[in-house]
Amino acid sequence: MAAWIWRYRYFGMGPAGPGSQVNAVANNEVVCLSSLSQGEHATVLAVIDDGQSLGDEQASTIARRLLELGFVPGAELEVVARMWPGDDPLAVRVGGSMFALRRREAQAIRVRRGIVAANPGAGAH
Amino acid sequence: MDATVIAARDLRVALVGLPNCGKTALFNRLTGSRQKVANYPGVTVERKEGSFVGPSRRRYLVLDLPGTYSLSPTTLDEAITRDVALGRLSGEPQPEVIVLVADATHLALSLRLVLDVKRLGLPLVVALNMSDLAQRRGFALDREKLEREIGVPVVETVAVASHGADALIRELERSGVMPADDPERARPPAGTPRAATVTGSPAASTAQIGAAWRDPDPDEVRASHAEAARILRTIGYRVPLRSRAAVLFDQVLMHPIGGMLILATLLFFIFQAVFAWAAAPMEWIDAGVGALANLLNSVLPDGVLKSLLVDGIVAGVGSVVVFLPQILILFFFILALEDSGYLPRAAYLLDRVMGSVGLSGRAFIPLLSSFACAIPGIMATRTIPNLRDRIATIMIAPLMTCSARLPVYALLIAAFIPDRQVGWMNLQGLVMFALYFAGIVSALGVAYAMKRTVARGQYHPLMLELPDYQWPNLRNLVFGLWERVQIFMTRVGGIILAMMVLLWFLSSYPAPPAGATGPPIEYSFAGMLGRGLQVLFAPIGFNWQISIALVPGLAAREVAVGALGTVYAMSGNDPDLATTLTPVIAHSWSLATALSLLAWYVFAPQCLSTLAIVKRETGGWRYPLLMAGYLFAMAYVAAFITYRVALAFGAG
Numbered sequence: 001m002a003a004w005i006w007r008y009r010y011f012g013m014g015p016a017g018p019g020s021q022v023n024a025v026a027n028n029e030v031v032c033l034s035s036l037s038q039g040e041h042a043t044v045l046a047v048i049d050d051g052q053s054l055g056d057e058q059a060s061t062i063a064r065r066l067l068e069l070g071f072v073p074g075a076e077l078e079v080v081a082r083m084w085p086g087d088d089p090l091a092v093r094v095g096g097s098m099f100a101l102r103r104r105e106a107q108a109i110r111v112r113r114g115i116v117a118a119n120p121g122a123g124a125h
Numbered sequence: 126m127d128a129t130v131i132a133a134r135d136l137r138v139a140l141v142g143l144p145n146c147g148k149t150a151l152f153n154r155l156t157g158s159r160q161k162v163a164n165y166p167g168v169t170v171e172r173k174e175g176s177f178v179g180p181s182r183r184r185y186l187v188l189d190l191p192g193t194y195s196l197s198p199t200t201l202d203e204a205i206t207r208d209v210a211l212g213r214l215s216g217e218p219q220p221e222v223i224v225l226v227a228d229a230t231h232l233a234l235s236l237r238l239v240l241d242v243k244r245l246g247l248p249l250v251v252a253l254n255m256s257d258l259a260q261r262r263g264f265a266l267d268r269e270k271l272e273r274e275i276g277v278p279v280v281e282t283v284a285v286a287s288h289g290a291d292a293l294i295r296e297l298e299r300s301g302v303m304p305a306d307d308p309e310r311a312r313p314p315a316g317t318p319r320a321a322t323v324t325g326s327p328a329a330s331t332a333q334i335g336a337a338w339r340d341p342d343p344d345e346v347r348a349s350h351a352e353a354a355r356i357l358r359t360i361g362y363r364v365p366l367r368s369r370a371a372v373l374f375d376q377v378l379m380h381p382i383g384g385m386l387i388l389a390t391l392l393f394f395i396f397q398a399v400f401a402w403a404a405a406p407m408e409w410i411d412a413g414v415g416a417l418a419n420l421l422n423s424v425l426p427d428g429v430l431k432s433l434l435v436d437g438i439v440a441g442v443g444s445v446v447v448f449l450p451q452i453l454i455l456f457f458f459i460l461a462l463e464d465s466g467y468l469p470r471a472a473y474l475l476d477r478v479m480g481s482v483g484l485s486g487r488a489f490i491p492l493l494s495s496f497a498c499a500i501p502g503i504m505a506t507r508t509i510p511n512l513r514d515r516i517a518t519i520m521i522a523p524l525m526t527c528s529a530r531l532p533v534y535a536l537l538i539a540a541f542i543p544d545r546q547v548g549w550m551n552l553q554g555l556v557m558f559a560l561y562f563a564g565i566v567s568a569l570g571v572a573y574a575m576k577r578t579v580a581r582g583q584y585h586p587l588m589l590e591l592p593d594y595q596w597p598n599l600r601n602l603v604f605g606l607w608e609r610v611q612i613f614m615t616r617v618g619g620i621i622l623a624m625m626v627l628l629w630f631l632s633s634y635p636a637p638p639a640g641a642t643g644p645p646i647e648y649s650f651a652g653m654l655g656r657g658l659q660v661l662f663a664p665i666g667f668n669w670q671i672s673i674a675l676v677p678g679l680a681a682r683e684v685a686v687g688a689l690g691t692v693y694a695m696s697g698n699d700p701d702l703a704t705t706l707t708p709v710i711a712h713s714w715s716l717a718t719a720l721s722l723l724a725w726y727v728f729a730p731q732c733l734s735t736l737a738i739v740k741r742e743t744g745g746w747r748y749p750l751l752m753a754g755y756l757f758a759m760a761y762v763a764a765f766i767t768y769r770v771a772l773a774f775g776a777g
Contacts, residue, residue: 049343061199062586067346068195069588070234075350081473084381089476089486089587091379095233096364098375098591100473102480105586 028114033092034106036079042111044075044094049108063108070095076115135176135184137218138297141206141242142226143234144192145466145592147254149173150284151226152189153604155293162608166216170205171507179298188220194234196241197340200510210245211338222248224293229259229266229281230365230593236353239275241341249277250300252293256281258595262365274356285598371594378467384474392493395458399497399528403450410450414443437629440687442622448498451528452613453606455497459490459505460605464597469589476587482569483576485509485585488518492568495525499735501609503742511585517575519742520752523735524568524728526561532683533726534560540711541719556723563727567759628677632688646692651676665725665764666718666772675731682731717771724767728760 036042049063071077077094088103142148153160156175165172173189190209191202198204205214212219225242227235239251251271253259259266272279280296283289341349378384418439425431462468468490476486487509495502502522509515534557542553628651637648646652655673662672670692678685686706693709710719730736736749743749771777 047343061197062588064197064340064343064346065194065199065586065588067343067350068197068234068237069590070350072347072350080375081379082381083379083474083477086477088480089473091375091473091591097231097234100469100476100486100587100589100591102476102587104584105588 028112030110030112032107033077033079033101033109033111034087034090034103036090036111036113038079038082040113041076041078041115042113043115044071044073044077045110045112046073047071047109059108062105066105066109069099070097071109077111135186136222136297137186137188137220138222138224139188139190139209139220140224140226141190141210141238142192142254143194143228143231143238144590146192146226146228146231146235147284148192148226149189150598150601151252151254151282151290151293152187153601154282154284154290155185156187158607160604160608162611165205165209165214170202177294179294181298183298185297193238195238195341195346196245196338201512202507202510210242210247220247222250222297224297225249225251226254226282227251229253229256230262232266232362233350233353233357233364236275236356237349239277240349240352243275243277245338248300250293250296251275251277251279252282252290253279254282254284257283257286259365262368266362267360270360271356274359285600367593374594375470375591378470379473381474384470388471388474391462395455395493396496398458399451399454402454406450407447410443410447414439414446418443432633433626433629436633437626438622440625442625446614448528449610449613451497452501452609455494456501456606456609457602459494460602461597463490464595464601466592466594469591472589473591482572484517484572485511485514486587487589488514491518491522492525495522495527498527498529498613499523499525499732500738501613503735503738504612506742514585516743516748517572519739519748520575520755521568521571523730523732523752523756524564524571526564526727527682527732529682529732530560530726532686534723536686536689536706536710537719537723540707541714541716560723560727563724567728571755625680628680628684632677644692646673646688664768665761666715666721666768667725667764668714668718671718671722678731680731680733682726682729685731716776717768720771720776721764721768725760725764728756728763730756730760 030045031042033042047063047066049059071094075094077092079090080093080098081091083089086103089100090103090106091098091100092106140148140152152173152175156177159177160173160175163172163174164170170191175187175189176184177187178184188209190206193203193206195203196207196210198207208214209217209220210223223242223245225235225239227239239249243249253266253268253271256266266281268279268281278296278300280292282293378387418435421431421435421439425434459468462471472486472489474486475489479486479488488506490508491502491505493502494505499522502525503519506515506518506522509518538553538556542556545552547555630650631654632646632649632651634649637645652673654676656669658675659667659669659672662675667675670689673692674685674688677688689710690706693706730753736753739749739752740746
């Protein structure tokens with residue numbers, strides 16, 4: 001019972017919270033990290049630093065830090081938790097570490113849903 | 126500090142590592158109690174240095190640099206780490222050896238940092254910290270293989286165990302890192318005008334690297350990740366699986382509703398502890414200070430010296446020391462929660478709420494500390510990377526109801542609020558709660574106003590690591606607490622002491638004329654000031670006694686209680702002052718005046734030490750003056766409204 005509640009964080013609404021399109025899309029679609037639901041796995045494609053989502057001034061600094069934290073192409077990640085309301089911030093595991101990101105940082109990370117099998121070493125969990 | 130003398134024998138070692146890598150624990154292990162905490166010149170980043178003597182009798186000066194993920198800083202602290210490592214920070218000699226503390230359970234990011242730091246060309250030793258934990262989690266690290274792959278010495282350390290740093294000390298001694306007088310390798314200026322370098326280091330001149338240093342571009346960051354991953358594959362490293370308990374903990378503690386409930390319960394418990402557990406030691410300190418004052422009173426002849434010692438210095442120092450128990454208990458919890466890995470998760474939970482008024486989730490910790498005292502709270506804002514976030518947090522920290530307000534609240538509530546039940550709650554308790562609540566709500570309001578005006582359009586990322594859970598380490602706790610005590614006593618005690626002496630002077634001089642009937646303070650400078658202020662305070666219902674008491678109360682809020690006692694011609698040293706004062710003010714003040722004074726106390730920045738620490742932390746008078754200005758304005762408006770409304774309801 002308790003486990004059920006923890007898993008279904010909206011108390012019965014199921015894992016698809018606002019902003020999630022988990023039922024509507026193909027499994028390995030390319031999306032922003034911010035549109036993944038809790039428990040979803042994905043593979044990083046790129047960190048976008050065009051200034052659109054992060055703001056011109058700091059875009060490159062934030063993008064570089066995201067890279068340094070391990071959000072590099074090919075890295076596997078898992079959304080461990082999302083805060084309610086607004087799904088913001090989210091907790092993401094990547095490369096054996098876990099980070100809390102706000103939606104806007106998460107929007108700058110382009111990912112492919114699911115895990116590429118042939119990539120040992122990175123984010124084994 | 127005379128660097129040229131030290132240089133002949135001592136070796137300067139800097140610890141570099143990721144946040145949460147156990148670097149500070151290793152620092153404590155290496156240096157024991159031989160530490161000193163200060164600030165880097167010109168900035169407000171904490172500089173922690175310690176020393177130890179190796180078996181060869183060489184002395185090592187160890188600098189604990191702020192944790193960082195890379196040498197491309199995003200915060201002031203990280204910039205210090207880079208600048209010290211590059212020898213760019215004036216007044217801070219470049220370290221001769223860098224010990225890179227790598228968390229063996231999170232090797233990937235640590236290894237990438239190793240590659241970053243290797244580019245500096247300084248002699249480098251990698252300390253694989255928490256190697257015991259890594260082994261316990263079922264993956265053995267091949268130290269020698271790792272050493273071959275990264276090309277620098279690797280030692281295993283267990284910072285939390287005794288002798289856990291011995292391998293590191295052996296390596297520092299063994300690797301023959303000896304200052305030599307080799308002019309070819311002389312390291313030029315950049316704050317280190319000495320000719321000394323290290324044999325066995327890569328031939329590159331670090332000064333050249335320092336001058337030519339540039340941040341790696343994204344491709345280079347990606348490449349260093351790839352290289353780190355390659356090394357990890359070569360040595361057969363697997364990312365350790367998280368324990369089931371850790372996964373379960375996260376599911377519960379980071380649950381949007383369950384996690385919040387747990388956090389609220391925890392905060393409630395901490396508050397209870399801060400106030401309940403501290404009560405007894407605070408009484409002892411009070412009694413001790415009182416006994417000392419009595420002793421001095423009986424030993425010293427009447428005169429200026431006695432008055433200065435008893436009323437100025439003993440009372441002044443006593444008023445600071447009395448908050449030490451609360452600060453210790455609060456920081457005990459904060460440090461334990463930080464060590465356990467819970468605090469960042471609390472910041473995660475609260476980021477959304479805090480973010481809606483333009484604060485970072487990280488502001489939670491400093492604001493929590495501010496409930497004990499704004500000074501450690503403001504000091505704790507150093508963990509907030511963004512300068513504007515940090516200043517916003519500093520500006521609202523004094524609105525958190527600090528413990529110095531309690532004596533005043535207690536006095537007024539006891540005198541004016543009837544002790545009766547309202548439903549299942551006590552009316553006096555309810556008023557106390559309302560005062561706390563008013564502080565919090567107005568803080569959120571001020572933060573929101575700042576977000577909409579001065580900080581408009583700013584976006585600050587969170588990017589906060591949520592480290593693995595672990596048991597807090599007692600040794601680290603003790604070191605952490607000792608550090609806070611030192612900071613509190615030296616930085617705050619000094620300021621309070623000076624202010625107390627000044628106020629003692631203002632309240633004692635000039636002496637009352639012969640044949641004067643009123644209490645001496647009436648005739649002093651403070652009395653004159655108070656009478657002058659009364660013109661200003663009359664519209665909010667303060668009488669001249671309150672106005673006079675608020676003058677010494679400027680130094681520290683709770684002093685106003687003692688000053689009221691003096692004005693009403695009672696002994697300020699009477700331990701039961703509040704009890705004897707209660708009937709007097711209950712009789713002579715109107716309810717409207719009392720409520721107005723309570724409202725005033727929610728806002729008024731009557732704490733010179735807070736303003737002084739804000740000046741220190743923000744590096745100028747701008748923010749302390751702004752803070753004093755806006756808080757006095759809010760206090761006046763709030764007291765005015767309270768007074769007028771109370772009058773309208775017939776409480777005059």
